[in-house]
Amino acid sequence: MRQCSSWSTWAHSSRALQSCHVILTGMSPEKSPEDCWAVLRAAKNDFLAVLGKVYPEEMPLECAECCLVLYYLEATVILKHLQPPGVVEHMTVQEWMTRSTSEADHTVIVVKEHKTSAQQAATFALSSEEETWFDIYFTQVRPQLLSSKRSRTTLDDLGGDKRFFVSTAGRPAFNASNDLNRLHQKYKLDPVTYQTARRIFETATKDLTDQEKSLVADYLTHSTATADEHYRMKQSRNVVLASKLLKKLAGDSSADSAEEGPSCSARGAARDAALASNQQMDVQAAFDQLLRTHPVTLDGDIPDKTARSQTSGRFQRQLYDRWLKAQMRMRVRHVLSHFGRRQPTESRVDAWIRNQGWKSNVPSAASVLKDWRPVGSVDTAMDSSHIQELIHNQNTSNRHFLLCPVCKKTQASLSVHLTRVCMKRSSKEAIQEVVEKAKQDALEVLQWGRVFSYRHLRDIMDDANPMSRMIQELERRHMVVPDTPSPAVAAQTSSVPVMAGTTVQRPESSATEQSEDAVSVSNGEIFQVTREVQWPQTSRHMMQEKGLIS
Structure with missing residues (x-):
């Protein structure tokens, strides 16, 4: 009993020493x-x-x-x-x-x-x-x-x-x-x-x-x-x-x-793996031999059982599965090559596959879409000739010019202009609101702002203050008239009574003086024009004095 106890103590100490050694x-x-x-x-x-x-x-x-x-x-x-x-x-x-x-x-x-x-x-x-x-x-x-x-x-x-x-x-x-x-x-x-x-x-x-x-x-x-x-x-x-x-x-x-x-576990694992691997290598060798006489093609038929058995009677079923899988992969790659630029819909892929005339071993549209990848990478997308052509054709004539409500000038990119110049201290939300309003105004101008009826223009011209009436009408149609005169000047101009249908002729002396002044100011120029026009209506004469028409 004492000897067994000593042996147990020694064995426990030995295992403890081995554990310490490992640690x-x-x-x-x-x-x-x-x-x-x-x-x-x-x-x-x-x-x-x-x-x-x-x-x-x-x-x-x-x-x-x-x-x-x-x-x-x-x-x-x-x-x-x-x-x-x-x-x-x-x-x-x-x-x-x-x-x-x-x-x-x-x-x-x-x-x-x-x-x-x-x-x-x-x-x-x-x-x-x-x-x-x-x-x-x-x-x-x-x-x-x-x-x-x-x-x-x-x-x-x-x-x-x-x-x-x-x-x-x-x-x-x-x-x-x-x-x-x-x-x-x-x-x-x-x-x-x-x-x-x-x-x-x-x-x-x-x-x-x-x-x-x-x-x-x-x-x-x-x-x-x-x-x-x-x-x-x-x-x-x-x-x-x-x-x-x-x-x-x-x-x-x-x-x-x-x-x-x-190691016993290593021997067992290697032995089991060797059996499976040897069979895999034999099947691969038989399949390589089958491909020499019956290569895999897109529209080819699978080798019959007689041809497979002549190659390998033992693995003829595995040869059948491998040949079908190889043709399926080839057909999937063929379909994907046709839809390389954009991801197609499942119905479009299915219709294209049906047009190929394949009767058996036909890939499904869902499996094709699962393997679809865009051709190329994101880094080379800008190198596409189609995108380069679009960039080349993109110029200012294709842009939508909008009117800046602050500086009263049209801008090719209103949001950028407001951010950098006219509203650079404003928030993005305020700038976006102005841009949307300008877009809406431009749309209304295109819809109905470009058409003036003759009767409406005649009513404006017959008004007591046709200039003010015309400016109001233009602004109502989202148009801008810069450099308008002050209210005092406008009132002084509009105080002259004018009878509709009367013809006002300018004095010859004043016309002659104006002609002489124009010649003296433009003396030495290559091209000189002296206009001597008599306007039939007083309103036309007033618009000329204000610089609205020439």
């Missing part, structure tokens, strides 16, 4: 470099199956499939190449496009901005297989992420179009450590962080030579040498050699070796 060091004592890559082995087959859907078929992926591709590539950079999460979060498209190929059939990528970017740029080497993965992600998966509806309003603000790794919302990858943890949870594995993997690999380098230790230390962006040696520019050859050493430490010639690791 203090962040890693389990039994983990090895091979354990750090367990999630890569477990997820590889699922990852390859997803890539097989987008290359070369270019099939649209589900959100979960896009996440798997993103998480796996992030895990490759963090766990396999031991680069900090900041490298994943700050890697740009430009850095991917400017990658260099070394003589050892590896691709070297340099990321300038990351957590320790003030000291040295992060450099890592991808194998030819890994480069293919990254390229498929960049050309096939990443565009799907950027085209998501949630990314359109924040894409430019957050720089999602410049970062290489983007989330399912089309935004830059924000927390690569969380993505790595989610990948471990998906395959029910103990999470391995960047710090844990780095310490494990550093410990494993104790059996390497000093030169190999130096290569690995430089690859991890740190060194035991002096600062000048540590932050010198890395050579591509050394980067590739260090990458191969990390694979050697993990007990694998490649990061995704089929060898089973010490």
